[in-house]
Amino acid sequence: MRIDVLTIFPEFFGQVFEFGIIRRAKLAGLVKINVHDIREFATDKHRMVDDRPFGGGDGMVLKPEPVFAAIENIVGTSEKAAYEAGTRVVLLTPQGKPLKQAMAKELADEVKHLVLICGRYEGVDERINQALATDEISIGDYVLSGGEPAAIVLTDSIVRLLPGALGSETSAVNESFTSGMLDYPHYTRPAEFRGMKVPDVLLNGNHAEIEKWRRNEALEKTRRYRNDLLVGENGEM
Ligand code: ADE
Numbered sequence: 026m027r028i029d030v031l032t033i034f035p036e037f038f039g040q041v042f043e044f045g046i047i048r049r050a051k052l053a054g055l056v057k058i059n060v061h062d063i064r065e066f067a068t069d070k071h072r073m074v075d076d077r078p079f080g081g082g083d084g085m086v087l088k089p090e091p092v093f094a095a096i097e098n099i100v101g102t103s104e105k106a107a108y109e110a111g112t113r114v115v116l117l118t119p120q121g122k123p124l125k126q127a128m129a130k131e132l133a134d135e136v137k138h139l140v141l142i143c144g145r146y147e148g149v150d151e152r153i154n155q156a157l158a159t160d161e162i163s164i165g166d167y168v169l170s171g172g173e174p175a176a177i178v179l180t181d182s183i184v185r186l187l188p189g190a191l192g193s194e195t196s197a198v199n200e201s202f203t204s205g206m207l208d209y210p211h212y213t214r215p216a217e218f219r220g221m222k223v224p225d226v227l228l229n230g231n232h233a234e235i236e237k238w239r240r241n242e243a244l245e246k247t248r249r250y251r252n253d254l255l256v257g258e259n260g261e262m
Contacts, residue, residue, distance in 0.1 A: 146168055
């Protein structure tokens with residue numbers, strides 16, 4: 026997979042993709058990640074990337090020209106319909122479709138070339154969305170100062186699902202959300218730490234009992250924190 030990130034703050038991404046699974050995936054050649062400064066594609070003499078909103082209002086809006094130029098340079102065309110199969114141009118904004126594990130999986134499975142456009146919290150000229158973006162994604166119901174942290178979150182959630190990125194092929198199957206539930210609690214040595222004991226069931230080697238305990242703990246935690254995962258958004262079971 027190739028990932029290109031478009032941002033007005035390229036330095037923000039300094040070392041973020043240099044650790045753990047993402048680093049390993051890069052070193053293994055599973056993904057190549059490039060970060061581009063939108064300002065490099067501005068052609069006016071002040072290299073403007075944003076401007077005041079038509080109709081008035083607060084803040085600045087990301088201008089279309091440098092973003093269209095960047096996409097033409099990186100994708101080869103600014104005609105959405107002419108993008109190669111496997112190319113997705115994602116705009117990160119709080120207005121987008123909420124990111125879920127299933128969406129990360131779909132992108133990991135289907136996409137060869139992923140372009141991430143980091144919006145500004147004040148706004149992005151809508152023609153970027155209309156003409157360039159195949160997807161508009163939000164990482165959650167809160168407002169960030171820009172799409173940069175969201176691009177990092179999305180990249181991480183996808184890259185770790187690329188075949189070969191995780192140490193063992195099963196580790197993504199058993200984790201939170203893949204099963205529609207939160208993960209169960211984990212323990213390691215020592216069996217007793219500052220008076221806190223690891224549950225006996227985990228120490229006795231009875232795998233059927235352990236499985237049952239884990240299922241029950243996962244269910245309890247999901248009920249407590251994320252009952253919506255169990256009953257669905259409209260309250261159905
Ligand atoms: N930009 C600002 N807030 C965001 C969010 N919640 N998700 C994606 N991009 C954003």
